[in-house]
Amino acid sequence: MLCEAFRENDIFLGGSSMGQGLRKAARYYIGHHMRQQPNPDHFNLEGASDLNEDLKCNPVENSFYVCDIGVVMSQFWQWRKHFPRVEPFYAVKCNPDPLIIKTLAILGTNFDCASRTEFRLVQDICKDLPRNPDIIYANPCKSRVHLIEAVCKGIRKVTFDNAAEIIKCAEISKKIQLVLRIITDDRGSQCRLSTKFGAPRQKWRPLLATAKKYGLDVVGVSFHVGSGCRDAERYQSALKDAKEIFEMAKTEFGFNMTLLDIGGGFPGETHSTWNPAAITAEDEPVEDDSDDEGDDLIEGTEMTDTPSEPDQESEEERFMFFTEIADRVRPMIDEMFPEESGVRIIAEPGRYFVAAYATLVTSVVSCRDHAVDSTFVPPSIDDKEAAKQLEALKRNADKTVVAKRGVIFNEEGNPMYGHIMEEMADYSKMFAKQQLAQQESDVYNDPLDLYKEGFNTAVDLLGPPEEDQKSKTLHSVEGMNKQLVTDGTGKGSDSHILTFAAAGEAAVNGIVLQAVADSDPLQDNYSYYINDGCYGGLNNLVFDHATVRARHLRIDETSFEKVEVNDNSSIGLRRLKKSYSSNNMLKSYSSSNMLMSQGQTESENTLYASTIFGPTCDSIDVIARSVLLPKLKVGDWLYFQNMGAYTSAAASTFNGFAPSEKFHVCSIMPTYFAKLAAGPECDDISLEEEEKKDSR
Numbered sequence: 214m215l216c217e218a219f220r221e222n223d224i225f226l227g228g229s230s231m232g233q234g235l236r237k238a239a240r241y242y243i244g245h246h247m248r249q250q251p252n253p254d255h256f257n258l259e260g261a262s263d264l265n266e267d268l269k270c271n272p273v274e275n276s277f278y279v280c281d282i283g284v285v286m287s288q289f290w291q292w293r294k295h296f297p298r299v300e301p302f303y304a305v306k307c308n309p310d311p312l313i314i315k316t317l318a319i320l321g322t323n324f325d326c327a328s329r330t331e332f333r334l335v336q337d338i339c340k341d342l343p344r345n346p347d348i349i350y351a352n353p354c355k356s357r358v359h360l361i362e363a364v365c366k367g368i369r370k371v372t373f374d375n376a377a378e379i380i381k382c383a384e385i386s387k388k389i390q391l392v393l394r395i396i397t398d399d400r401g402s403q404c405r406l407s408t409k410f411g412a413p414r415q416k417w418r419p420l421l422a423t424a425k426k427y428g429l430d431v432v433g434v435s436f437h438v439g440s441g442c443r444d445a446e447r448y449q450s451a452l453k454d455a456k457e458i459f460e461m462a463k464t465e466f467g468f469n470m471t472l473l474d475i476g477g478g479f480p481g482e483t484h485s486t487w488n489p490a491a492i493t494a495e496d497e498p499v500e501d502d503s504d505d506e507g508d509d510l511i512e513g514t515e516m517t518d519t520p521s522e523p524d525q526e527s528e529e530e531r532f533m534f535f536t537e538i539a540d541r542v543r544p545m546i547d548e549m550f551p552e553e554s555g556v557r558i559i560a561e562p563g564r565y566f567v568a569a570y571a572t573l574v575t576s577v578v579s580c581r582d583h584a585v586d587s588t589f590v591p592p593s594i595d596d597k598e599a600a601k602q603l604e605a606l607k608r609n610a611d612k613t614v615v616a617k618r619g620v621i622f623n624e625e626g627n628p629m630y631g632h633i634m635e636e637m638a639d640y641s642k643m644f645a646k647q648q649l650a651q652q653e654s655d656v657y658n659d660p661l662d663l664y665k666e667g668f669n670t671a672v673d674l675l676g677p678p679e680e681d682q683k684s685k686t687l688h689s690v691e692g693m694n695k696q697l698v699t700d701g702t703g704k705g706s707d708s709h710i711l712t713f714a715a716a717g718e719a720a721v722n723g724i725v726l727q728a729v730a731d732s733d734p735l736q737d738n739y740s741y742y743i744n745d746g747c748y749g750g751l752n753n754l755v756f757d758h759a760t761v762r763a764r765h766l767r768i769d770e771t772s773f774e775k776v777e778v779n780d781n782s783s784i785g786l787r788r789l790k791k792s793y794s795s796n797n798m799l800k801s802y803s804s805s806n807m808l809m810s811q812g813q814t815e816s817e818n819t820l821y822a823s824t825i826f827g828p829t830c831d832s833i834d835v836i837a838r839s840v841l842l843p844k845l846k847v848g849d850w851l852y853f854q855n856m857g858a859y860t861s862a863a864a865s866t867f868n869g870f871a872p873s874e875k876f877h878v879c880s881i882m883p884t885y886f887a888k889l890a891a892g893p894e895c896d897d898i899s900l901e902e903e904e905k906k907d908s909r
């Protein structure tokens with residue numbers, strides 16, 4: 214069934230949303246797919262004859278996601294391994310990509326829907342499958358129209374957290390099974406939800422009483438610890454509360470609760486490698502694609518974003534990953550809701566399944582160089598002249614006010630006179646204020662020359678890092694393997710290079726560090742404008758409180774002529790010919806010489822403090838400031854990993870920019886599908902091997 218679903222969706226087998234597989238997929242999509250698109254119709258219009266002679270077609274620059282369904286599959290396998298008793302109901306809101314829904318439904322997942330569009334989508338996609346997935350309508354505040362349709366479509370389980378919702382449900386169907394959503398302590402989570410939903414302790418009893426009064430059954434309890442929760446302890450108190458309600462509901466109201474819904478919130482930025490073939494390939498360098506010649510199909514998803522080394526950070530400080538959270542929560546559930554209790558345990562994971570599923574690949578459409586000519590001295594404005602100019606402006610403004618009123622007046626006796634003079638005085642004050650604000654912003658916008666201020670390095674500005682910061686910031690930047698935090702003494706070979714530097718790996722681990730290059734004044738050298746932004750796929754910066762890390766994708770454009778495609782793969786999936794792979798087509802920065810010593814001349818390996826803007830005209834559309842990138846040019850590509858959750862789902866077309874295209878790939882070989890679908894219990898991989906893999 215999976216093969217069939219993939220064939221229907223024209224999945225590219227062998228790509229991945231990360232590592233070598235990503236580069237192959239991106240290379241294929243850019244070099245073959247996009248280049249093969251027919252010219253748009255406007256090339257046939259009369260005006261096209263005025264295009265330059267050598268411009269025969271559009272430059273290839275559409276932004277796109279590489280969506281790796283293999284990630285979703287391996288996440289599912291991992292879920293079953295670590296949470297065997299917990300049935301996942303995938304939260305469709307997170308990414309309603311039909312391929313995700315179909316794959317998860319085939320693998321046996323159920324769904325959490327929050328609107329009729331979501332449950333229509335799930336039911337439509339799954340209509341031909343042998344299994345009709347279960348749906349929980351997990352929106353505590355529903356529209357009546359949506360709820361009526363849900364009931365008609367067989368959906369019974371609905372969450373609620375207020376009395377009006379109970380009455381609404383009772384008026385629609387007595388067959389509705391209510392699930393009480395309770396408030397949780399969601400501090401520390403990426404997106405807190407308890408500020409909007411969840412019944413507080415004082416309301417539990419009255420709500421159960423209301424449900425009883427209206428003749429509805431309350432079948433269980435649900436909670437959500439906040440989206441992107443990295444702390445397993447949050448589940449402890451929520452589970453305790455749920456247990457208390459189960460007992461209260463039974464003893465005081467006669468409800469026999471049978472459903473516990475532990476919600477979502479599980480992180481998904483990293484994922485384990487399910488594929489047994491990848492487990493044995495221990496020493497394969499992840500970021501080095503120099504040996505990928507002829508390596509057509511990537512076996513297994515790659516774990517490029519590994520958790521930081523445990524010894525670098527103390528246990529308490531470290532953000533937890535899914536496996537750690539699940540391993541802590543599982544015994545809590547078993548203790549409070551043992552298997553013998555017969556309670557069905559479900560969860561509503563969203564980002565867990567799909568965060569690492571997509572990588573967004575964007576192209577640079579404009580570049581701005583911020584270098585200033587230090588020899589240029591602006592003409593000075595003398596105070597008297599400025600005062601004259603201001604006076605003239607004020608007089609003009611006064612005249613305008615008078616002209617607007619249409620009243621001719623003189624000083625004597627005109628009743629309007631005093632009034633107008635007052636109005637003009639106010640206007641002058643406002644005008645003066647505006648001038649002041651303008652001056653202030655001019656000062657603010659003037660380039661800060663930190664050298665003149667006596668700041669030579671970021672250490673001078675920010676102070677030397679604390680002892681504990683040094684070890685924390687030992688993340689590498691795009692293949693750099695040097696320590697990025699210096700001791701501020703200026704000694705040692707690395708001390709002049711970087712102080713606090715951006716680390717994508719750190720962002721992946723939930724830690725945000727600002728890039729500060731100490732060899733330049735504290736301002737960005739270049740600004741880049743890319744073709745997706747905060748109003749599109751990168752809306753997660755705004756709505757999901759996400760941080761992203763831009764990486765440069767290097768492509769040797771000339772190599773694309775060699776691309777060939779073979780359509781005769783065994784299961785009808787497209788596959789690249791060996792001759793397609795080429796070392797120099799596309800390379801990542803993998804060598805340590807990315808970090809250049811101070812004083813070295815500009816080379817393509819030099820990094821610059823850069824700002825990345827989205828394509829719209831809104832100044833809020835900023836993706837990153839002060840990040841280190843090589844000098845880019847129009848047509849270069851930047852990519853962002855972990856872009857599967859709360860990204861394309863909320864992308865708008867503001868300013869007329871279309872959402873990024875999707876290119877579906879699968880990093881897991883079909884030969885493993887059956888084994889994968891059977892789940893970890895049926896797998897012959899020893900636990901030891903699994904652990905070895907997890908620690909890589």
Ligand SMILES: Cc1ncc(COP(=O)(O)O)c(C=O)c1O
Nearest residue numbers: 304440441477478561562563564
């Ligand atoms: C009710 C409910 N369930 C599940 C989810 C999914 O959460 P996550 O993506 O963090 O797993 C959300 C997210 O907002 C939610 O509101």
